[in-house]
Amino acid sequence: MWTTTPHIAALSVPTTDPSNTKCYTTKHLITGNRTSTQSEQQLPTYSNASQRSILLATARVIIFNPDNGLQATLNALIDQGSEATIVSEHVVQSLHLTRTSIAGVGQGLSLADPQYYRPKRVDLIIGVDLMAQIILPGIKVGAPNEPIAQNTQLGWILSGRTQPPREATHVVCHQAVLDTESLLKQFCEVESVPERRLNTAEDVWCETFFQQTHKRQPTGRYMVRLPLKTIFDPSMTLGKSHQIALNRYLQLERRLTKTPEAWQRYSDGIKEYFKLNQLAPATTSERQSTTVSDSQHHCSSCVLPHHAVYKEESLSTKLRIVFDASANTSNGRSLNDILCVGPTLQNDMSAVILNWRQYRYAFTADIQRMYRCIDVHPEDSEYQRI
Structure with a gap:
């Protein structure tokens, strides 16, 4: 399931020296997953011969x-x-x-x-x-x-x-009770347009935070800040994530190298990030952004695992790179866990379909690389390492 929650990623490229692994941060908004042996002969202790038992x-x-x-x-x-x-x-x-x-x-x-x-x-x-x-x-x-x-x-x-065993007699009684009032209520609820839910205090804070921090750059592109729960709840922190993401990358590399075509398309997808200036080398390491408190590691950065989704039937994008912001870090929390979701901004689908009935023609469109057209503030891009 895809969400519009801003996610973050980083690409780990292993070298001959594991300690010298390079890390890159993304400068745009990223979507992710929110997400037979022989049996013993047994004889009874009675005989049924002539309808009698011994x-x-x-x-x-x-x-x-x-x-x-x-x-x-x-x-x-x-x-x-x-x-x-x-x-x-x-x-x-x-x-x-x-x-x-x-x-x-x-x-x-x-x-x-x-x-x-x-x-x-x-x-x-x-x-x-x-x-x-x-x-x-x-x-x-x-x-x-x-x-x-x-x-x-x-x-x-x-x-x-002894007397021969008697067969048990089973009597089954079925009873059906219909709650007609409840059924009628459910029917009416299905046919009605759902009401928009009320915003919670967290939703209100998230929307206010966005209004106060987003801006439009001279190039016309928008820049946003990540609505981190850490801002109002210091206990919502992340653990270490670099080694977890690196292991996932090595698994992905072994799988893709078995299919040269898939590996080439994955490589082209990563190169496109560099070509569009949507990836930049990370300036700090995970160790530098980690503090220890009460024997717990708290990191102000996050390295996101990623994988490739290959769809041969797709007309536009045969292979997409998906960043997993739901992957847990060393303390059990993921990036999605410390991000506010915010209120629902999309129009209700049933209402959209009802509106379509007013017109003779309806058009649909898709925005290519929509989230990659939105930049993330440099301070928050540390949470989008891949």
Whole structure:
């Protein structure tokens, strides 16, 4: 988005000695941007065969490796048909356990404990070698289609048949409420000509500052001062910007040199600034315009990054050089941040279109290099280094 806010720029041309980088300041007004691994097989702990489910005895067990102190909480399947207690390969690797080859054990049984109805990976099978040590007196028997509960050292375990899971029923209700009064108000606002907003105190100061500081030179060109917020708010200062702009320039140079035509047009655009006397060597360095207060650097100058915008379909200007006055300096502020925007001076577009309807013919025109026809005061050109 382009604005009429005065922006500033400077061109850094690197030499063989980085400390000897030359800097130039612009003497005109500049516009800128304001701106697949294999998955584990999981089986549920119930069977849907013949519309019935079988519940397997499960428990949550803490396994501890005394050799290295590692432990893990596992989902355990208590299997009275197993002759040994075994764990999965996942647990062996996690706890660094010693492997023993076995055969004839089912893989991928699904568990669900404490939420037994949810399928999960089986990490441990407790066989009859430990069954006698964990079983406690106490058993509860339900209805024919309900599982039984057995008391153990690990808590109560469930096993047996269960009812098949029921599908959930969702009921969706939609309700629409229309605010006809609000809709009618919005319609009227769209069709009406917008009112010009009231100027703020900053807008009034900015306009007054312009009226008091701008002048017309003997050549007919206007010279203006930048409405810096620093004038009425000393805390609105800039940090260092030279190295940031230099890095951006080197990136631009590497990109443009890959396309000789674009590089030539960029070079011609920079040369035009010198030809029209719109660039001049900077008389001071960033170090000379920098003061330090409370461990913060405050600079009374600014080096603006720039880039080239290439438009092949353009009839007049194939390549334009755009200066980025929204680039942050070392203290987080940009040049746009310390410049007053001022009141809106352009006519409202809807009003302009309505006026066009009064006439049979309408003409449009474009002013070439309009902002470059306005000079900036030499004291403020330090903020327009490129």
